[in-house]
Amino acid sequence: MGTQLVDRKGEKIARRGVSFGWHSLWPRFYNEKAVEWLAQDFHCNVVRAAMGIEVGEQCYKKDPAFSKAKVKAVVDGAIKAGIYVIIDWHSHNINLAEAKQFFGEVSKPYAKTPNVIYELFNEPDQESWPEVKAYAEEIIKVIRANDPDNVILVGCPHWDQDINLPAADPIRGPKNLMYTMHFYAATHGKELRDRTDAALASGLPVFISESAGMEASGDGPLNPAAWQAYIDWMEAKCLSWITWSVSDKDETCSMLQKSASSTGPWKDADLKESGRQTRALLRKYNTEK
DSSP: OTTSOBOTTSOBOOOEEEEEOOTTTOGGGOSHHHHHHHHHTSOOSEEEEEEESSSSTTSTTTOHHHHHHHHHHHHHHHHHHTOEEEEEEEOSSOOHHHHHHHHHHHTTTTTTOTTEEEEOOSOOSSOOHHHHHHHHHHHHHHHHHHOSSSOEEEOOHHHHTOTHHHHHSOOOSOSSEEEEEEEETTTOOHHHHHHHHHHHHTTOOEEEEEEESSOTTSOSOOOHHHHHHHHHHHHHHTOOEEEEEEOOOSSTTOOBOTTSOSSOOOOGGGBOHHHHHHHHHHHHHOOOO
């Protein structure tokens, strides 16, 4: 694969799409119809199911059966729609035992389904790279026992910004690994792109599994110019990118108004500015049919 996501013919590809918000906070959007609408109307060729591990009353630690059912609905919807889907272990902490059990279970039914991508650790915050690396190596073993080929995404410290650390000390051995970088364009500037460029130049495969045009808090005004600078850079590098998030919280990064139905279709009035801009970007850049 080198540093680049490729299709079955070995051609370079970029996947572009959206992330659902935490399943434990916005479960109403976790259904096949919402995925179908995102594929048809937003032109997503990938969606991300963000399974909340500790946050909310129906998080994975408190209600694993509910959590797995919600993720399954999105994954099965993506397979039906013919698009990729990321199963995202959405946590800022290491939960090794729980993650091993979950990924061991989920990698069995989808092992022969190339649509599925596994994201092992959404955003390590204070954990060191040796800690994240050791955790990832354990989970990769569990997944690879069932699924030898599907892409696995590995996080890095400091909310997926210290991509230089895995670049200097990558995981050796397993194939089809990529490393995640996250940006929020009104907070993170050119220095993060430069750091990622250096990681790519060193041979590290990178996938932008969460990003958006506002501040890192998820709130504050959109900065369209800064966001477009990131889009131009990702397109020039043929990097895959995911925008956050399909949710209806009263904040800038939540793409939907409370009026939005759980299943689509959504009119312009159901979308906030971030939702309208995300839709326009996806329809512009996802042109292949």
